[in-house]
Amino acid sequence: MVKYETQLDAIFTALAHPVRRAMLARLGTGDATVGELAQPFDMSMPAVTKHLKVLERAKLISRGKNAQWRPCRLEKAPFETASGWIDEQRSIWESRLDRLEDYLHTLEKEKGTRNDDE
């Protein structure tokens, strides 16, 4: 549970910056080198590296270990974790709506029974 929460923290933190979202969108079209990822941004290399570290920590990207240019690759599992959490919230709202509906039906039935009695 703590691990799941820590994962969600890392994933949502990583998604909370436009540069990192743009990098993920770029990687969605195929693997890229750090240079290719940095290219659209007016940004120092240390700043780019920092963003990549945040993405790596969230396991949203992985990097080739052997090749010298170590291409970045998108990892899809954390997207599932994030949208899974959002879906979980929706199911909380829906079960609340179901309970409200059940309660309304009970009220209506009780009202019907009372009217029959009168």
Add this chain to the structure above:
Amino acid sequence: MVKYETQLDAIFTALAHPVRRAMLARLGTGDATVGELAQPFDMSMPAVTKHLKVLERAKLISRGKNAQWRPCRLEKAPFETASGWIDEQRSIWESRLDRLEDYLHTLEKEKGTRNDDE
């Protein structure tokens, strides 16, 4: 576009903390006062207020204006914005897979034509 990016920044930042996610899950079951939201956490009131401000900034919650106890209410639209962005990424991957598939078909067809020629 800038507004959309700013919204995404605020929403993902708000979702990136376990206390704020727990508050949202609680509000999914119904409106709550600040005291009710704070109750499960061993946390000072200023810390609670700070988390609520982050949620308000992302428009994930709204607060009653008139009543003195100003209950907090969950707002669902930002959840749609967040999962919309995730779905957008999925459609990028899928169109990439479609393109790869088309390319493979072309290669196979070309190979077939070459074999016919031989």
